[in-house]
Amino acid sequence: MSAAGAERRWQDLIVDHSQFPRHHGSLEKPTHHAEGENPLCGDRVRLYLDVGASGTIDKARFEATGCAISLASASLLATAIQGLKRDQALQLFDQARAMLTTGEAVSGIDDAELEALRLISRFPMRVKCASLCWHTLRQALRGAEGTVSTE
Amino acid sequence: MSNVAKHLEGGFDVERVRADFPILQRTVHNKPLAYFDTAASAQRPLAVIEATDRFYRQHNANIHRGVHTLSQEATEAYEGARDRVASFINAPSRDELVFTRGTTESINLVAQAYLRPRLEPGDQILISHMEHHSNIVPWQILCEQTGAELKVIPINERGELDMEAFAGLLNERVRLLGIVHVSNALGTINPVAEICRAAHALDIPVLVDGAQAMPHQSVDVQALGCDFYCFSGHKMYGPTGIGGLWAPLETLNDMDPYQGGGEMIKTVTFEETVYNDPPGKFEAGTPNIAGGVGLGAAVDYLASLGMDNIAGYESDLLAYATEKLSSIDGLRIVGTAARKAGVISFMLGDIHPNDIGTIIDHYGVAIRTGHHCAMPAIRHFGLPATCRASLGIYNTRHEVDVLHDALLAAGRMFN
Numbered sequence: 205m206s207a208a209g210a211e212r213r214w215q216d217l218i219v220d221h222s223q224f225p226r227h228h229g230s231l232e233k234p235t236h237h238a239e240g241e242n243p244l245c246g247d248r249v250r251l252y253l254d255v256g257a258s259g260t261i262d263k264a265r266f267e268a269t270g271c272a273i274s275l276a277s278a279s280l281l282a283t284a285i286q287g288l289k290r291d292q293a294l295q296l297f298d299q300a301r302a303m304l305t306t307g308e309a310v311s312g313i314d315d316a317e318l319e320a321l322r323l324i325s326r327f328p329m330r331v332k333c334a335s336l337c338w339h340t341l342r343q344a345l346r347g348a349e350g351t352v353s354t355e
Numbered sequence: 356m357s358n359v360a361k362h363l364e365g366g367f368d369v370e371r372v373r374a375d376f377p378i379l380q381r382t383v384h385n386k387p388l389a390y391f392d393t394a395a396s397a398q399r400p401l402a403v404i405e406a407t408d409r410f411y412r413q414h415n416a417n418i419h420r421g422v423h424t425l426s427q428e429a430t431e432a433y434e435g436a437r438d439r440v441a442s443f444i445n446a447p448s449r450d451e452l453v454f455t456r457g458t459t460e461s462i463n464l465v466a467q468a469y470l471r472p473r474l475e476p477g478d479q480i481l482i483s484h485m486e487h488h489s490n491i492v493p494w495q496i497l498c499e500q501t502g503a504e505l506k507v508i509p510i511n512e513r514g515e516l517d518m519e520a521f522a523g524l525l526n527e528r529v530r531l532l533g534i535v536h537v538s539n540a541l542g543t544i545n546p547v548a549e550i551c552r553a554a555h556a557l558d559i560p561v562l563v564d565g566a567q568a569m570p571h572q573s574v575d576v577q578a579l580g581c582d583f584y585c586f587s588g589h590k591m592y593g594p595t596g597i598g599g600l601w602a603p604l605e606t607l608n609d610m611d612p613y614q615g616g617g618e619m620i621k622t623v624t625f626e627e628t629v630y631n632d633p634p635g636k637f638e639a640g641t642p643n644i645a646g647g648v649g650l651g652a653a654v655d656y657l658a659s660l661g662m663d664n665i666a667g668y669e670s671d672l673l674a675y676a677t678e679k680l681s682s683i684d685g686l687r688i689v690g691t692a693a694r695k696a697g698v699i700s701f702m703l704g705d706i707h708p709n710d711i712g713t714i715i716d717h718y719g720v721a722i723r724t725g726h727h728c729a730m731p732a733i734r735h736f737g738l739p740a741t742c743r744a745s746l747g748i749y750n751t752r753h754e755v756d757v758l759h760d761a762l763l764a765a766g767r768m769f770n
Contacts, residue, residue, distance in 0.1 A: 219768055219769060222769075244725065244726070245707075245709060245725070245740065246707075246738075246739025246740055272706070272707060272769070273709075273713075327713055330713060333709065
């Protein structure tokens with residue numbers, strides 16, 4: 205596929221995920237939970253995880269308000285991390301960050317949808333919007349206190 | 356009516372003005388630039404670019420006290436700019452115009468050098484709900500330092516001052532009223548002369564934040580009747596890092612110095628320092644000389660166009676843009692005051708302003724998205740952010756049409 209074609213597909217994906225977010229909602233008794241907020245933009249995300257005894261993320265849900273990029277990124281995240289081990293999810297944080305900031309393909313990513321994050325690197329002022337949920341994920345998995353921010 | 360005839364309406368030829376701004380020749384994402392972010396920072400005409408360039412190429416030296424030729428030329432250029440800027444706002448005396456880094460520094464200067472020594476715990480500082488952060492935070496800092504209280508004049512759903520509430524907030528404990536002349540977030544033009552009269556009836560001095568008024572209309576500090584007028588060079592087609600504070604000489608004489616250093620003194624010994632007379636008293640250190648020279652060129656440029664012509668042209672364009680944008684389904688204008696200048700804040704459906712800004716940038720259209728450094732004003736409307744298209748002397752009806760079409764495309768993307 206041409207570069208322009210890939211970009212168009214990624215753009216459509218981001219719009220679609222922002223309008224029809226997957227795994228939107230909350231969990232009643234999550235094993236892990238964290239919040240992120242970028243007060244300047246008004247973007248907010250709450251992430252809920254159920255991590256089973258085997259260390260696998262059985263369920264991921266999120267609630268969010270904000271721009272299309274922050275919503276789409278959270279929807280892509282929740283879709284991607286379900287079924288991953290905790291360590292794999294933390295590794296995915298690093299990979300997502302690399303895609304968002306460099307725009308390059310990252311080895312180990314075979315998720316065609318998640319690759320849409322590479323498009324965001326084209327808009328340096330918006331990387332913080334897409335990053336918010338990922339930093340929230342790391343906060344949740346570390347069991348750390350406090351609201352995270354990427355501003 | 357032909358395009359040419361339209362441009363010449365009211366004695367203002369926008370195509371000639373556009374030719375004075377080299378940056379308007381560039382493209383963004385292969386589209387002609389449509390710059391609607393003048394309220395954040397205006398573009399610079401050749402006259403300003405060349406004045407600062409000429410200063411550095413031919414006259415650069417430190418000002419005042421130097422006896423060599425370059426120092427004398429630099430002093431004449433800088434002080435000549437002060438003459439012209441003072442005259443541009445109809446200041447009674449050139450010595451009443453203090454050059455600062457901009458509106459923010461001007462307000463901080465008044466807060467610390469004028470008001471701080473005059474405040475006691477329980478005194479009040481009055482501002483409005485539509486102030487820029489630069490006319491909020493310096494007073495908050497001052498309140499923390501002195502135990503004074505910050506009081507806020509509410510605004511209505513159109514983004515106009517609640518004048519009844521304002522009258523009720525005036526009392527003998529108010530030591531200063533700080534009010535914006537033209538709101539950068541909503542476009543509201545406040546009735547400053549009327550406000551000054553009401554405040555002066557109780558001997559309350561008034562500081563006016565004129566950052567957004569200066570580029571759009573003629574400003575006469577004597578007719579306004581205010582006590583302090585603050586403005587920024589870069590909002591009025593001049594350089595960044597230069598601006599002004601106007602206050603009557605009597606007031607400036609009674610004020611404490613702001614920063615200590617060179618230029619603000621007459622004599623210094625280790626026992627005693629005698630301060631300089633205004634405006635030097637408030638201009639410690641080597642100032643932004645080229646910036647001052649550039650600001651002088653900016654007011655010459657604006658004066659050559661005529662501020663009344665500018666106000667007329669922009670008012671017509673604002674009416675056109677308001678009507679054009681209002682025709683878009685789901686577009687809501689935030690700030691609909693009866694008297695407005697140069698700014699249209701809006702929401703398009705529930706699309707986040709940052710998404711709009713990113714999308715229409717690809718059509719060459721530059722707007723600002725966010726809280727516009729006026730968080731309380733924007734939150735008054737229950738929003739974290741808005742889109743803001745602000746107008747300058749170089750914007751055209753055609754550019755408004757481009758903005759309109761880009762917004763339609765953004766709306767379609769989310770539909």
